Structures are given as C-alpha cells and as structure tokens.
Amino acid sequence: MARFSAGKAPFIRIADEKNQGTQVIMRDFIIGLLPIILFAWYKNGIKVYLEGNVSFLEMLYPLVFILLGGLISFLMEGLFFMITDPKLRELKPLMNKISTSFALIPGLLLAMVLPLYTPIWVLIFGAFMGTIVGKMLFGGFGHNIFNPALLGYIAVGFTLIGVINANGGVMNQSEVLIDAYAGATPLSLLANIKTINYDQLVTPYGTLWNFFIGTIPGALAETGALAIIIAYVWLSYRKVLKWFTPLIYVGTVFIVSWVLGAVVGDGGVWFPLYSILSGGLMFGAVLMATEPVSSPKNPLGKVFMALLLGVLTVLFRYVGNYPEGVGTSLILLNIFAMPLDRFSATIRAEGYNKKSSIIKITLFLLFVLAIAAYAIIKANGMYTAGGII
Amino acid sequence: MIVQKAKGIHIDGRKSMSKELPLQDYLNPQFVYIHLLRQTESLKRVVEVGEYVRIGQVVALREGWGPLPIHASVSGTVTAVKKVWHSSGKMVDAIEIKNDFLGAMDDSITPEKDPSSLTKEQLVEKMKQAGLSGLGGAGFPTFVKYQSKLPINTVIINAVECEPYITSDYMMIDRYPEKLLKGLHYMMASVGATRGVVAYKAYNSHITDVLTPFLPLYPGIEIYLSKDIYPAGWEKYLIQQITKKTYNSLPSEAGAIVNNAQTAMVFADMVEHNVPLIARGITITGEGIKQPRNFLVPIGTPVKDLIEQCGGYIDGLDSTKTNYIAGGPMTGRAILIDDLIVNDTLGSVIIRPIPDPKLSVECMGCGKCADACPVFLTPTEIWHASERGDIEAVKRLKASKCMGCGLCSHVCPSHIDITDFVDKAKALIRKGA
Ligand code: SF4
Numbered sequence: 001m002a003r004f005s006a007g008k009a010p011f012i013r014i015a016d017e018k019n020q021g022t023q024v025i026m027r028d029f030i031i032g033l034l035p036i037i038l039f040a041w042y043k044n045g046i047k048v049y050l051e052g053n054v055s056f057l058e059m060l061y062p063l064v065f066i067l068l069g070g071l072i073s074f075l076m077e078g079l080f081f082m083i084t085d086p087k088l089r090e091l092k093p094l095m096n097k098i099s100t101s102f103a104l105i106p107g108l109l110l111a112m113v114l115p116l117y118t119p120i121w122v123l124i125f126g127a128f129m130g131t132i133v134g135k136m137l138f139g140g141f142g143h144n145i146f147n148p149a150l151l152g153y154i155a156v157g158f159t160l161i162g163v164i165n166a167n168g169g170v171m172n173q174s175e176v177l178i179d180a181y182a183g184a185t186p187l188s189l190l191a192n193i194k195t196i197n198y199d200q201l202v203t204p205y206g207t208l209w210n211f212f213i214g215t216i217p218g219a220l221a222e223t224g225a226l227a228i229i230i231a232y233v234w235l236s237y238r239k240v241l242k243w244f245t246p247l248i249y250v251g252t253v254f255i256v257s258w259v260l261g262a263v264v265g266d267g268g269v270w271f272p273l274y275s276i277l278s279g280g281l282m283f284g285a286v287l288m289a290t291e292p293v294s295s296p297k298n299p300l301g302k303v304f305m306a307l308l309l310g311v312l313t314v315l316f317r318y319v320g321n322y323p324e325g326v327g328t329s330l331i332l333l334n335i336f337a338m339p340l341d342r343f344s345a346t347i348r349a350e351g352y353n354k355k356s357s358i359i360k361i362t363l364f365l366l367f368v369l370a371i372a373a374y375a376i377i378k379a380n381g382m383y384t385a386g387g388i389i
Numbered sequence: 390m391i392v393q394k395a396k397g398i399h400i401d402g403r404k405s406m407s408k409e410l411p412l413q414d415y416l417n418p419q420f421v422y423i424h425l426l427r428q429t430e431s432l433k434r435v436v437e438v439g440e441y442v443r444i445g446q447v448v449a450l451r452e453g454w455g456p457l458p459i460h461a462s463v464s465g466t467v468t469a470v471k472k473v474w475h476s477s478g479k480m481v482d483a484i485e486i487k488n489d490f491l492g493a494m495d496d497s498i499t500p501e502k503d504p505s506s507l508t509k510e511q512l513v514e515k516m517k518q519a520g521l522s523g524l525g526g527a528g529f530p531t532f533v534k535y536q537s538k539l540p541i542n543t544v545i546i547n548a549v550e551c552e553p554y555i556t557s558d559y560m561m562i563d564r565y566p567e568k569l570l571k572g573l574h575y576m577m578a579s580v581g582a583t584r585g586v587v588a589y590k591a592y593n594s595h596i597t598d599v600l601t602p603f604l605p606l607y608p609g610i611e612i613y614l615s616k617d618i619y620p621a622g623w624e625k626y627l628i629q630q631i632t633k634k635t636y637n638s639l640p641s642e643a644g645a646i647v648n649n650a651q652t653a654m655v656f657a658d659m660v661e662h663n664v665p666l667i668a669r670g671i672t673i674t675g676e677g678i679k680q681p682r683n684f685l686v687p688i689g690t691p692v693k694d695l696i697e698q699c700g701g702y703i704d705g706l707d708s709t710k711t712n713y714i715a716g717g718p719m720t721g722r723a724i725l726i727d728d729l730i731v732n733d734t735l736g737s738v739i740i741r742p743i744p745d746p747k748l749s750v751e752c753m754g755c756g757k758c759a760d761a762c763p764v765f766l767t768p769t770e771i772w773h774a775s776e777r778g779d780i781e782a783v784k785r786l787k788a789s790k791c792m793g794c795g796l797c798s799h800v801c802p803s804h805i806d807i808t809d810f811v812d813k814a815k816a817l818i819r820k821g822a
C-alpha cells in the first residue's frame with residue numbers, strides 16, 4: 001500500500017500549464033507596456049535629440065526615468081519585506097516573494113504618468129506612497145484597495161505639482177520652443193479658455209492626427225494613444241485585461257463629451273475625439289482601470305465601473321477644477337470597487353430577468369445618466385463655442 | 390453578450406489513453422466489500438458473518454429516505470465486517486464476501502417472461518428492487534425520480550462524460566449498445582414518456598455507429614450530440630438544450646428525467662432478467678498507470694486488483710507527488726491510501742502525477758473565476774462574505790446555486806482553491822439554516 005498526496009478538486013488547473021498563471025500574466029503586462037515606453041522615449045528623448053535640442057545623454061533620460069521608477073518600487077518592496085519579515089532576509093526566499101508580488105509594476109506605471117521633468121526625489125516620494133502606503137501597508141499584492149501607481153500619482157499631483165512645474169514640468173526641450181503651445185497642454189488650455197472650438201483647441205497642436213500619434217505635450221507616456229491602443233490589443237488578446245472595460249470607459253467619455261460639445265454649441269465629432277485623445281484617458285482606461293486587485297471582479301461590476309468612470313471623468317474634467325479628471329475618477333472608483341462588486345455580483349447571481357435585478361440595473365443607469373446630465377448642464381453654463389471672443 | 394454568454398470551457402479530454410484497450414471483464418475478485426453506505430445514508434446489514442450468500446441476494450438495506458435493497462455481487466461466504474475506503478474519502482463499514490467462484494445466483498434472478506406487459510408501477514417497483522441508484526456520481530435512488538407527480542415526457546440518457554480521462558460510459562455503450570436503448574425504452578415506459586434522448590459528445594461518432602442499427606427498433610428514441618465543453622453533461626444544461634425549458638429545482642418541472650447510461654443498462658438487465666445492480670464499468674487511467682483501461686467489475690471490487698490488471702503504476706512513480714483521484718479530475722476526491730473499493734458511484738480512478746508546483750500567488754482579483762462560472766456566481770465575493778461570516782451576503786450571492794463544477798479553481802491563474810472556498814460558504818448556509 002502506498003501513500004498518495006492530498007489535493008483538492010479540480011485536479012486539472014490551467015495555472016499548472018506552461019505559459020499560464022499569474023506570473024505569465026504579469027510578464028505579458030510588462031510586454032504590453034513596451035510600446036508605450038518606447039513611444040515615450042521616442043517622443044521625449046530620441047525625437048528631441050534628432051531635432052538637436054538635447055545632448056546624447058539627455059536623450060536617454062526619459063527611458064532611464066521610467067526604468068528608475070520600476071527599480072525604486074522594486075527596491076522599496078524588497079526593503080519592506082526584509083524589515084518586516086526576518087524569514088525574508090535571505091536572497092532566495094526574498095526573490096521568490098518579490099517575484100510573486102510584482103514589485104516592478106507600480107513604479108513603472110507611476111513614472112510613465114509623471115511629467116518629464118519630475119525631480120527624482122518626487123518620483124521616490126510617489127513610489128513610496130504607492131508601494132509602501134498603497135500596497136504594502138494594506139497587506140501587499142492582492143490586498144491593496146487602491147491601485148498603487150495611481151495612489152502615488154495622486155499623492156504627487158496633490159502635493160508636489162508646483163515643485164514639478166518649477167523644475168520644468170511636462171514640456172520637453174523641443175516643445176518649449178513651440179510658441180503655439182504657450183506652455184500649455186491641451187487640457188490645461190481648455191481649462192483656461194473654456195471654449196470649445198477646433199481652431200483654438202486643436203490647431204495649436206497641429207491636427208487630431210498629432211493627438212492620435214501622441215506628439216502633443218503631456219506627461220511622459222500618457223499621450224501616445226496609438227502605442228496605448230497597440231498595448232490594448234495585445235493585453236486583450238493575452239486576456240490580461242477584460243477587453244470591454246477600456247472600451248466602455250473611453251466610449252462613455254466619447255459619447256458624453258459629444259453631447260456636451262453639441263449642447264455648448266459645437267456638435268463636431270472632433271470634440272469627442274479630442275476628449276478621448278487628450279490627457280491621460282487612454283492610459284488610464286487601458287492600464288489603470290483594468291488593474292485587477294482594485295476593481296470589481298465580476299464582469300457586470302466591471303461594466304458598471306467603466307460607465308461610472310466615463311461620466312465622472314467628464315464631470316471632473318470639464319466641470320471640476322481638475323483638468324485631468326481621469327486620476328480622480330479612478331481613485332474614487334477604487335474606493336467604491338468593493339461595494340460595486342457586491343452590488344453587481346448579487347444581480348448577476350440572481351439573473352438579469354428577475355424583477356429586482358431589472359430595477360437595480362435601471363436605477364444604476366439612471367444614476368449614471370444623472371451624472372452625465374449634470375456635467376453637461378453645468379458645462380453649458382461654463383463653456384462657449386464659436387470663434388474669437 | 391459581455392456579461393452573460395453561453396457557458397462552458399473546452400478542456401483537453403485526455404481520453405484516448407483509456408480507449409486503447411477494449412473493456413475487460415474482471416468479474417471474479419477474490420474478495421468483494423459491500424460498503425454499508427449509499428450517498429450519506431448508512432445501511433442496515435441483514436447478513437451475518439459466516440453466512441453463505443449468492444449473487445443478487447439482499448445483504449443490506451438502505452432505510453430512511455430513498456429505501457433500497459443492496460445485493461451481493463459475488464457468491465461466497467461473508468467473512469468479516471470491516472472498515473474500508475469509500476469514494477467519499479472516508480473509511481466506512483463494509484461486508485467482506487470471500488468469493489467461492491461458483492457464481493451461484495439468487496433464486497430471484499430469472500428471466501422475465503413478458504417484459505413488455507409490465508405496468509408503470511411494476512417497472513418502478515423493479516427499479517427499486519434492483520437497488521438502482523445513479524451510477525454517474527450522485528448516487529440518487531433512481532425510482533424516486535420516477536415517482537414524480539408532474540408529467541414526464543422526456544427521458545434523457547446522459548452519456549456526455551464531460552470530465553476528462555473518463556471513458557467507462559463510452560466503453561460500456563460500445564459493448565452493449567442495444568442494452569442502453571432497451572434500458573431507456575423501459576425507463577420511458579415507467580413514466581409514459583414519449584421522447585427518449587441519448588446525449589453524448591459529438592466527437593464520439595463511434596457511438597452513433599454502434600447505436601444506429603438498433604434505433605429503428607425503439608421508436609421515440611433520438612440522439613443528441615453535445616458540444617465538447619465542460620460541463621456539457623450538467624443536468625440543468627442538458628435539459629435546457631434538449632427540451633428548451635428551464636427549471637428551478639427539479640428536472641421534472643421541465644417534464645424531463647435524466648439518467649446515467651450505465652443506470653439504464655442495469656435497468657434493462659433488471660427488467661428482462663431480474664439482475665439487480667451488482668456490477669458496473671470503471672475507468673482506471675491517468676499518466677501514473679502503465680496501461681490504462683476500462684473494466685466491468687462487481688460492486689465491491691478492490692481497485693488495487695484492477696491497477697494490477699493494468700500492469701501497475703508506472704515505474705518510478707513517486708506516490709507522494711501523485712494524486713489518487715476517486716471520480717473525475719474536476720470534481721473527484723483525493724484518496725490518501727491506495728486501498729479504495731469500488732462502490733456504486735465510482736466510475737473512475739485516476740492516478741495523476743502532480744504538475745510541478747509554481748510559487749504560490751495571492752488572488753490577483755482578475756475575475757476569471759466569475760467569468761468562468763456556468764451559473765454566473767462571483768466566487769471571490771462569496772469567499773470574502775463567508776470569511777466575514779456574513780451568511781446573509783452568502784445567501785444573497787446565491788452560493789447555493791453552485792454545482793461544484795470546479796471551473797473557478799480550474800481557470801484561476803493564482804492556483805487558489807476557490808471552489809473549495811465556495812464549498813465552505815455553502816456549508817455555512819447549511820449550518821446557519
Ligand atoms: S480567485 Fe483566482 S480567478 Fe478568481 S479573481 Fe482571484 S486570482 Fe482571479
């Protein structure tokens with residue numbers, strides 16, 4: 001008689017297969033970041049160098065900055081483990097632990113959404129807020145309520161944006177030379193002039209094509225819509241993220257801002273396109289809103305979240321005082337992810353054809369519509385369309 | 390649609406290994422052990438140690454809910470009552486019978502003169518006297534389904550075998566195609582159903598080949614080909630596909646009864662020859678078995694005899710790094726000592742080396758478990774609610790709908806035993822209630 005191993009059904013697990021499992025998902029995630037990182041480097045480094053505005057070493061800086069972000073959060077997490085757990089003071093268990101906790105990612109993402117001329121110490125501060133406060137103090141990977149990178153970004157944005165701007169801000173050395181930019185990103189320009197007009201909003205930056213490619217001023221990696229779309233296709237194909245979350249989020253912003261533009265007086269399709277291609281929306285939708293730990297787990301919850309993100313982004317961006325809007329909506333939804341998950345999971349379990357479910361879904365959609373309507377009505381009083389005032 | 394599409398996942402069948410050799414009869418083990426347990430009901434033993442028993446003689450009774458007689462599967466002397474392993478993962482009392490290899494039959498086993506003249510009531514009574522219970526895994530007493538108050542017009546034979554590795558239904562049908570149709574025919578007659586359906590996976594065209602010649606003899610019986618997904622053989626899903634009707638708790642609400650293929654075959658034997666449930670087909674397979682194959686064995690046969698017939702374990706098998714699985718790989722149970730005895734519901738034993746363990750990772754919240762769940766539950770929410778001890782939330786999240794298919798754990802990239810957590814939540818409801 002032989003003794004056999006214990007185990008729990010099901011005995012066949014996809015995670016056991018080669019090229020499967022959480023570690024592979026994280027690897028695929030980082031692969032997905034590559035086109036975006038490369039674009040950020042091209043736009044803020046290589047291109048500026050080719051235009052003769054920075055030295056060879058300075059050309060490398062954007063890339064180094066992003067990688068440094070990853071390295072910093074990696075080291076911080078390692079240090080945190082070593083300090084808090086004596087068992088993790090040897091190299092092998094420590095490396096095992098870090099490799100299952102995906103320490104690189106928060107810092108990488110954080111650096112990608114910061115302005116080019118963010119001082120390194122600010123990056124370190126942001127990484128600390130993200131990795132240590134946002135992730136490790138909550139219990140580490142899998143237990144964080146907030147998306148660590150996002151929390152770091154918000155912390156930096158709320159406290160140190162002045163320092164960053166004093167240090168040079170978002171504009172690279174080629175962009176500062178362009179008079180038409182006048183030192184403003186598309187969204188800060190909109191916040192200043194409060195006018196929905198193609199010539200005033202888009203023309204200074206070229207055409208919408210520039211928005212699509214990403215050769216407009218903005219944080220390091222957020223402007224590269226095309227690169228982000230490539231990442232989106234890859235990440236959806238590898239099932240790293242749920243394909244519909246970014247689509248619904250961006251789609252909602254598109255539709256609501258189209259209506260908003262029309263109500264204000266310019267119903268051209270350029271405005272919704274401008275809305276989804278400027279600022280951090282694409283980046284936030286593809287890489288932040290899909291962060292699994294801090295968002296609802298069931299598909300209906302993800303749909304609900306994406307809809308809310310869409311209307312809140314429009315609200316914060318055009319009505320609130322935050323020209324960005326994406327970060328704020330995301331962090332708010334992090335807080336509501338759990339109740340939203342519970343709410344939607346119950347509807348899903350009971351079935352969509354149940355009366356109670358229909359009522360709940362209707363109420364939710366009305367809530368979303370109300371936010372959108374509020375944003376549009378408010379904006380109507382704040383913005384004007386049409387030419388030169 | 391994004392949030393609720395048709396469910397099921399294709400899983401590699403791994404079935405060819407146990408189809409290489411034909412079904413082998415292994416009808417005369419030296420000892421058989423009749424477990425004194427059916428489902429969760431303990432049986433009352435009605436024979437004494439030292440007594441001589443014949444094949445088909447009643448040796449124990451299932452009393453209480455779903456009463457059934459339980460029969461000896463070989464002839465010989467009752468030599469002991471002792472604890473042996475059961476597919477539920479526990480050791481339970483069993484009647485040990487030492488085979489005298491004479492094959493002496495109980496007097497009740499005689500050919501039925503005119504089976505076609507039996508009334509519905511007589512047929513259902515035979516189901517009961519056969520000690521017949523679902524051989525597919527649940528072990529539900531068959532006659533109970535046939536006492537339904539609601540009208541039944543469809544009887545479905547579930548030969549889908551949607552779990553990987555298992556081929557015993559396939560092999561049994563391959564050998565006894567007509568017996569299957571006969572059993573179904575009598576089952577239909579037991580409730581006056583006009584429609585009989587044999588369901589199996591579309592890729593098993595061989596079953597179609599062996600059944601087709603007999604189909605004209607049994608009017609009202611048709612074939613249903615199911616997709617190669619798991620859990621295509623789930624009762625509710627099957628009924629939905631075949632009758633286009635849904636139901637809440639009992640299949641009879643949709644006018645349907647589902648039975649396992651082998652259950653139907655035993656019933657055919659009972660109706661025509663008065664042979665009760667004494668044998669079944671079983672698959673012995675897995676990467677840890679030298680020559681996997683199927684057997685027809687008396688209930689109570691030691692599995693180690695069968696493994697020996699398969700040439701034993703592969704050379705150099707490290708049993709401590711291997712699972713000995715009673716039942717299918719998706720829903721079965723790990724047995725710790727390889728001393729299992731075949732009982733009514735055991736359709737397979739799988740010896741499967743455990744894949745190299747990866748580093749354990751926390752739940753990453755990816756939601757793949759919720760995506761995969763065929764009944765649209767959100768396992769992570771159920772898990773958290775039950776950890777909080779929040780029974781109300783567990784109920785609201787409909788943990789009771791979980792059919793234990795195992796898909797949530799199957800798809801989890803972090804190797805979380807999430808099925809098990811949902812199970813625990815279900816237990817919490819039962820305790821709370
Ligand atoms: S239990 Fe597994 S599948 Fe479910 S959300 Fe967590 S990691 Fe994903």
Ligand code: SF4
Pocket residue numbers: 758761762763764765766768790791792793794795796797798807808811
């Ligand atoms: S085991 Fe239960 S919760 Fe898990 S997928 Fe199957 S039915 Fe859903």
